[in-house]
Amino acid sequence: MGATIEVTDENFQELVLNSTKPVLVDFWAEWCGPCKMIAPILDEIASTHGDNLIIAKLNVDENPATAANFGVTSIPTMNIYSGGEIVKQIIGAKPKAGLLADLAEYL
Numbered sequence: 001m002g003a004t005i006e007v008t009d010e011n012f013q014e015l016v017l018n019s020t021k022p023v024l025v026d027f028w029a030e031w032c033g034p035c036k037m038i039a040p041i042l043d044e045i046a047s048t049h050g051d052n053l054i055i056a057k058l059n060v061d062e063n064p065a066t067a068a069n070f071g072v073t074s075i076p077t078m079n080i081y082s083g084g085e086i087v088k089q090i091i092g093a094k095p096k097a098g099l100l101a102d103l104a105e106y107l
Contacts, residue, residue: 004046007056009063016056016085022106023054027070027077029061034093041096049107053080080106086097 007015007025016023026042028035039057046055060067060075070079070086070107080088080103100107 004043004055004057007058007063008068009065012058012063012066015054016081019054019081021052021054022080022082022087023056024078024080024103024106025076026055026057027060027067027072028057029059029075031061032075037062038076038099041099044093044096045099045107049096051095052084053106054102082106 004026005015016025024039024042026035028039033069042055042057042103045053057065060072072079074091076091079086080090088102088106090099094102
């Protein structure tokens with residue numbers, strides 16, 4: 001059982017790129033309506049599948065360097081990192097069933 005974690009420009013390398021588990025990073029902002037729609041869904045996925053997949057959130061307004069480094073230009077963008085590389089990218093809000101389908105191979 002897990003919960004979402006907050007990542008920043010400062011700890012992204014340690015918590016995401018160096019992770020031994022796959023990490024889904026939700027690039028979001030406080031003012032983003034679709035980001036707020038998927039937040040509770042990601043919390044649910046983190047609590048039920050946290051043993052296999054870490055769910056992290058990165059506020060793009062507070063941490064612009066990481067977002068720019070990975071070319072995130074629209075939010076919500078969810079990148080899945082494994083072995084320090086992006087292995088999948090999901091752009092835009094989706095219902096829980098759609099997200100679970102996109103994440104199936106990591107859950």
